[in-house]
Amino acid sequence: METKTVLVRICAGTHCYLMGGAELQLFSEYLPAHLKDQVIITGSPCLGICDAEDGCKPPFVLVNDRKVQQANIQSLLEVVKNELEK
Amino acid sequence: MIRKAYHIDVDCVQVSKEGCQVCGDAFLSRKIKAEDRTVVALSDGLGSGIKANVLATLTASMAVNFTLQKQPIERTAKIIMSTLPVDKQRQISYATFTIADIETGGEARIIEFDNPPWLLFRQGKKIEMPKTELVIDWNDQRKRKMLLSQFALQLDDRIVIPSDGVTQSGIGSVNMPFGYGEEGLIEWVEKTLAEDPRISAHELARLVVKKSCTNDVYKPKDDISCAVLHFRKPRRMLICSGPPYDEAKDKVLAEMASSFQGKKVICGGTTSKVVARELNLDIDVGLDLDESGLPPASRMEGFDLVTEGILTIGKLAELLEKQTNSQITGSGPAVEILKMLMDSDVIHLVVGTKINVAHQDPSLPVELEIRRNVMRKVARLLEEKFLKEVHLQFI
Numbered sequence: 001m002e003t004k005t006v007l008v009r010i011c012a013g014t015h016c017y018l019m020g021g022a023e024l025q026l027f028s029e030y031l032p033a034h035l036k037d038q039v040i041i042t043g044s045p046c047l048g049i050c051d052a053e054d055g056c057k058p059p060f061v062l063v064n065d066r067k068v069q070q071a072n073i074q075s076l077l078e079v080v081k082n083e084l085e086k
Numbered sequence: 087m088i089r090k091a092y093h094i095d096v097d098c099v100q101v102s103k104e105g106c107q108v109c110g111d112a113f114l115s116r117k118i119k120a121e122d123r124t125v126v127a128l129s130d131g132l133g134s135g136i137k138a139n140v141l142a143t144l145t146a147s148m149a150v151n152f153t154l155q156k157q158p159i160e161r162t163a164k165i166i167m168s169t170l171p172v173d174k175q176r177q178i179s180y181a182t183f184t185i186a187d188i189e190t191g192g193e194a195r196i197i198e199f200d201n202p203p204w205l206l207f208r209q210g211k212k213i214e215m216p217k218t219e220l221v222i223d224w225n226d227q228r229k230r231k232m233l234l235s236q237f238a239l240q241l242d243d244r245i246v247i248p249s250d251g252v253t254q255s256g257i258g259s260v261n262m263p264f265g266y267g268e269e270g271l272i273e274w275v276e277k278t279l280a281e282d283p284r285i286s287a288h289e290l291a292r293l294v295v296k297k298s299c300t301n302d303v304y305k306p307k308d309d310i311s312c313a314v315l316h317f318r319k320p321r322r323m324l325i326c327s328g329p330p331y332d333e334a335k336d337k338v339l340a341e342m343a344s345s346f347q348g349k350k351v352i353c354g355g356t357t358s359k360v361v362a363r364e365l366n367l368d369i370d371v372g373l374d375l376d377e378s379g380l381p382p383a384s385r386m387e388g389f390d391l392v393t394e395g396i397l398t399i400g401k402l403a404e405l406l407e408k409q410t411n412s413q414i415t416g417s418g419p420a421v422e423i424l425k426m427l428m429d430s431d432v433i434h435l436v437v438g439t440k441i442n443v444a445h446q447d448p449s450l451p452v453e454l455e456i457r458r459n460v461m462r463k464v465a466r467l468l469e470e471k472f473l474k475e476v477h478l479q480f481i
Contacts, residue, residue: 012371013355014394015444017381018451025373025382043371043382046355050444058444 005038006083008076009062013046020072021059030073031080039080092190092241093320093431093475094124097288098313099295103134103251104305110138111249111311112146116154117473122190125153128313129183130201130249132173138309141170145181153187159197163222163232184247186315192239199232202253205272207244210279212272239317244290246275251310252294256301266301286429287314320475322348323430325423327395328438328457329356330481339481340364342436344388349426352386353402354395357438362386378418390426393419396445399460406467432475433468437461439480 010024011017028041049060049067056069063079098113110133115126127149131141145166152162162185170181182200196204198217206213217233248271257265271294278285278293285293294312302310324346330339340361343350352358362369369392372382380401381394401420406427414425427433437458445454461478468474 010373012373012381012384012394013444014381014396014442014454015447015450017394017397019449022379022381028373041373043373043384045359045369045371045384046444057449 003038004084005040006064006080007062008039008041008080009044009047010041011045011047011049011058011060011062012043013050015046015050016059019058020070023073024059024061024071024076027073027076030077035080035084038084092192092239092317094188094190095287095316095318095431096124096126096313096473097286097291098126098128098311099288099291100309100311101251101295101299101306103307103309104302106135106309108136108139109311110134110142110309111251112139112142113311113313114143114146114150115473116150118154119475123154124188124190124315125150125185126188126247126313126315127153127183127185128201128247128249128311129181130251130309130311132176132178132180134309141181144170145183149183149185153185159185159232159234160220160222163199182250186245186247188239188315188317192317194235194237194239194245196235196245197232198235199230202248202250203233203268205246205248205268205275207246207275207279208240209242210276210283212276241318243317244279244287245315245317246271246290246294247313247315248294249309249311251306251308252298252312254308255298255306255310257307259301259303262301266298287316290314290316320431321429322346322432322434323351323426324348324434324436325351325353326357326361326436326438327353327399327461328481329354329360329440331439335481336360336364339436339438346434348432349430350389351391351393351423351426352389353393353399353423354438356440356442357395358384358386358392376418378416378420380418380420383419383422391419391422393423396442396454396457396460398423399457399464400455403460403463403467406464406471409471427468427474428472430474432477434477434479435461435465436479436481 050058059071061068061071068079096115100109102109110131113128117124127146129142129145131138148166184201185197187195215235217235220232254265256262291312291314295310298310369384369386371384384392386392398420405424465476465478469476
């Protein structure tokens with residue numbers, strides 16, 4: 001069976017960066033060792049979700065196609081684990 | 087309009103005599119945009135330390151300003167000599183100078199008075215230039231000689247103006263009992279030019295001064311200065327920041343960026359997306375954090391650097407304000423841009439004026455300045471402080 005992988009795209013836009021996204025750039029250091037091979041982390045230019053009027057707040061991260069708002073290291077870890085268990 | 091063909095890269099590096107806090111040599115340069123002229127003066131004041139510095143600064147500033155006013159050199163020299171105070175011990179009023187008046191077309195006029203001879207390097211080799219003697223009667227009845235040269239510069243010519251601290255460095259040592267001398271300097275500059283034919287004015291001046299310090303075994307016996315003028319093709323650089331106000335102009339921006347000859351930088355996430363979309367390119371966002379605390383830089387084919395927008399240019403403006411010499415320290419995207427800027431002569435700033443709605447969020451922890459204003463500040467600093475030719479354009 002092929003190993004399941006998730007794609008984590010961290011927004012590096014100004015807004016997200018200022019609202020806490022800066023810390024997320026270190027996400028790979030917080031990944032448990034056994035998950036490291038299954039998670040691909042990349043940066044992204046502004047994801048363009050910040051000006052949508054749905055009340056969601058930055059920083060934003062896309063885990064596969066799932067939008068994570070007000071992301072922090074903890075919540076991001078949860079989402080990544082969920083996504084892998086799916 | 088006639089396009090300006092050449093650029094004059096000017097810099098001077100100085101080291102003070104061992105034990106002195108200020109340098110007794112003074113270097114001044116002025117660029118007159120309207121007249122396409124650059125005037126520089128290097129003066130060595132009598133003695134060393136504060137007193138010499140005051141004399142040299144006075145001389146250099148008079149030399150530059152009178153030359154700018156197109157005063158005849160005889161008159162300039164006379165006024166300088168009668169202005170300088172008479173030294174108590176030596177009973178003379180004295181300071182040496184070299185004045186170079188250069189037009190961007192290449193016309194050069196150099197006057198030398200008691201400084202070591204200025205040197206012209208063409209295609210990496212020292213070239214002898216005819217010098218005419220001008221004899222001037224001072225108030226003290228003593229006749230003094232000045233040397234005047236007038237000639238046309240060619241592309242890639244370098245003029246090296248050393249102070250006597252350079253040519254006399256190492257004097258009294260076993261290796262060079264009579265000092266480094268003109269020959270030693272020429273040989274060494276030719277060697278340096280052979281190793282790096284594209285060397286900047288700053289780097290060459292720095293190496294000459296460093297070599298002179300070495301001759302003096304790192305305890306300079308006199309103030310050491312070296313000024314270098316490099317006559318060369320202008321290096322061009324483009325910074326695009328901000329998406330155009332009107333989306334219809336996106337194409338124009340992208341076209342401008344892709345056809346530009348020279349270094350290209352994009353500051354702004356949205357801007358880079360606009361350009362990437364129009365030119366059908368991929369943006370590869372880096373995730374390497376560095377000490378600058380700025381969002382990471384990205385890569386895009388055909389561009390030298392792609393960075394975040396307002397925070398980076400804000401930092402850049404701050405760096406430009408603090409920067410006092412050509413030595414750049416630190417790391418991060420803003421420092422990278424700064425390095426490129428310092429290495430360029432003609433800088434085009436293309437600023438998109440669309441407002442980023444997300445930046446109006448009241449919960450943002452810092453106040454985000456308006457891009458237009460920051461870029462205006464960057465343009466002003468580059469123009470006034472760093473004498474760059476700047477073209478600012480809003481789109």
